[in-house]
Amino acid sequence: MTSQSKITVVSGILLVVSLAGISFVLHLEDQLRPQATPDEVLFLSSPTMIKRASLGYDGLAACIYWTRAVQYFGYRHHYYAASYNLLAPLLEITAHLDPHLLVAYEFGSSFLAPPPPHGAGQPQRAVELMQYGIQQNPGNWHLYYDLGFVYYMDLKDYKKAEETFERGSQVPNAHPFLKVLAAQMAQHAGEYDTAKMLWSATYETTQDEQIKENAIEHLRALRVDDDVAHLQEAVTRFGEHTGRLPANIAELAAAEHLPGIPLDPEGHPYKITPEGRVEVRVPDDFPFATRGLPPDYKPVPTPHSDH
């Protein structure tokens, strides 16, 4: 072997060994301090300063911050986190960098507004974000729809929801259902039909598959809520007539002359507990349901749920 070949072989081996050594040491360090994740750090928090620092390339900076917001929300949502401290600042920076990035308002409000674990539980920040979006994109009726949605679903402010849908309906080329929603808010706000109508409208007007899936999940949950409410009333009637609780769902169905055993949207029959509560068989199938869940039910946490 020539001298040059020897150097090549030794250098090559050293390179590979050093590379493996670096990875190994880093892995050991990660085990030493598993909590040292950088996801709770926002080194620059001023949207104006970040816009200046982007030297005019604010569109790319907005995409980066939007991706960071999605990653931050996705990570914490996955681990059922109770706090989302950086979400609102990340979304506000994104919107400030690119005020026409509509996806940041549409998804951002649905990240911010719902209570944990489905969202950050910050509906007021969602309203502020949406109002900024409307101010920057006054001709976009979708934003009025999303804002009205937050007022209705998360803040239960039916008057504001009505006003927002009404304002949205006046935008040129707005979808006609905004007028219907405004009227619905005025007359029947708070009812199951209204919520169903809102989620159906969301499903029909979006092109995004994830929003469609989310709307389907909510519609399924609404059906569960409605079914459980009706079946619970039936259980009460059964008790009043017979002086006891129905032994099972089949007995209740027979007493109520139902055409068959009531099934949840997954096709599983509802069940009646010994205490007379109507519940779904698999609560994890309906993450947004508010009725029909065991009293001590908690979503199954994934590993590292302490995050």
Place this chain on the structure above:
Amino acid sequence: MRTSIAYIASNTFREAVRDRVLYNLIAFALLLSGAAILVGQISIEIEKLVVINLGLTAVSLFGIVIAIFIGIGLVSKEIEKRTLYTVLSRPVRRWQFIVGKFFGLAGTLVVNTFFMAIGVFAALFYVSHKFVKADALIFVALYFIILQFLIICSLSLLFSSFSTPLLSAIFAFSLFVIGSFAEDLRNFAAMAHGITRWLATGAAYLVPNFSAFNVITSIAHEQPVAGRLILQNTVYALFYATMALSGAVLIFERRDLK
């Protein structure tokens, strides 16, 4: 006269290619194809926006870096290697040398931008599976980027005509950064009083106004660019490049090369 300029320009272009300047295209291709594949998996609904924003930003930044780092060495390298004396001993005037260098560097950047533009459109096709009429607006953004390059090339040459490469790079890069804040500088001038106002206004008009050239974000949202802006930016870039080149020629004509 034209032949001398064309000769120096083509030599500058050949030298840049020999210096493997176009190797940056490989980094660009990797960056863009990586982003196009990755972003779809880690973000929501911005694949096309990222390809346009990242693609055009990379075209702009890669070009600016090339313009500065090649531009600052165009004169000093010739002096250092003593090839300048050979050139000037022929029937070539000093101003022709400067203008030829400018066109050579500008040509290199146009060729570089052309190949990068192909990459941007390829990545766009990969994420969208089709082209729409609004995608043609990307050509406007690319045109504005080339106009920016002309200004930066001329500034690099201006600085390299009297300063060292390191200082020239610092000056040129600083002017690029300050130029990105030109509109803020003008707003500041409007709020100031007395001599500060005059100085700030003077500085605001003297530094290149790059903010008017950056239409990447609006084009990513398919917002049209006014024809008037295209015309005004063209005229502005030509005036600015001519001004900086004239300054470079004035200085270089009087420079003692011994």
